Amino acid sequence: SQQGEEDPQALSIQEGENATMNCSYKTSINNLQWYRQNSGRGLVHLILIRSNEREKHSGRLRVTLDTSKKSSSLLITASRAADTASYFCATEKANSKLTFGKGITLSVRP
Amino acid sequence: GAGVSQSPSNKVTEKGKDVELRCDPISGHTALYWYRQRLGQGLEFLIYFQGNSAPDKSGLPSDRFSAERTGESVSTLTIQRTQQEDSAVYLCASSLGQRNEQFFGPGTRLTVL
Numbered sequence: 001s002q003q004g005e006e007d008p009q010a011l012s013i014q015e016g017e018n019a020t021m022n023c024s025y026k027t028s029i030n031n032l033q034w035y036r037q038n039s040g041r042g043l044v045h046l047i048l049i050r051s052n053e054r055e056k057h058s059g060r061l062r063v064t065l066d067t068s069k070k071s072s073s074l075l076i077t078a079s080r081a082a083d084t085a086s087y088f089c090a091t092e093k094a095n096s097k098l099t100f101g102k103g104i105t106l107s108v109r110p
Numbered sequence: 111g112a113g114v115s116q117s118p119s120n121k122v123t124e125k126g127k128d129v130e131l132r133c134d135p136i137s138g139h140t141a142l143y144w145y146r147q148r149l150g151q152g153l154e155f156l157i158y159f160q161g162n163s164a165p166d167k168s169g170l171p172s173d174r175f176s177a178e179r180t181g182e183s184v185s186t187l188t189i190q191r192t193q194q195e196d197s198a199v200y201l202c203a204s205s206l207g208q209r210n211e212q213f214f215g216p217g218t219r220l221t222v223l
Contacts, residue, residue, distance in 0.1 A: 004152075098155065098212065099155065
């Protein structure tokens with residue numbers, strides 16, 4: 001089964017609202033990363049949070065990591081139509097291989 | 111170059127033919143990764159290069175898949191005797207080294223008829 005599993009699978013919100021996406025994983029990790037993929041484009045790295053960190057911010061993004069629950073959340077505040085994309089969480093273990101979830105499709109309605 | 115580039119961007123081939131996909135990483139990046147993304151799915155790890163050697167080939171789905179890297183730069187992923195289930199987007203990523211952020215290319219969309 002997937003190491004990183006995101007939920008929900010799809011999320012539709014109104015522009016200006018906040019979007020919260022969750023990721024759960026099964027085994028110990030070195031870090032967890034969130035990526036965005038716009039339709040037909042390559043992946044873009046959003047944020048990396050290490051296993052000894054609990055929260056990180058980058059612009060309108062806030063990521064939390066709870067290693068006791070093996071879960072992470074990505075919060076996008078004040079969403080924009082341009083945030084419409086697929087979002088993936090990826091976990092990195094000791095051998096530096098990233099394992100990706102299936103992704104969350106976010107639609108932000110103007 | 112400014113980013114990771116891949117070629118071709120699209121490839122349509124007939125079942126049974128061989129295909130070669132190319133990845134040009136960011137200059138100076140010693141680590142290079144290949145992933146496969148089937149429609150509606152997450153990424154599957156295929157292979158990882160550190161320099162020109164591949165310490166982790168665990169993701170290659172069968173012996174029809176092989177990859178090489180030369181000059182600690184360009185990498186090619188070769189799929190022999192393609193099958194319809196090989197249809198996917200193949201993504202390449204590079205990073206400065208282990209545990210660093212991976213930068214992804216735009217991918218090659220492979221369609222096997």
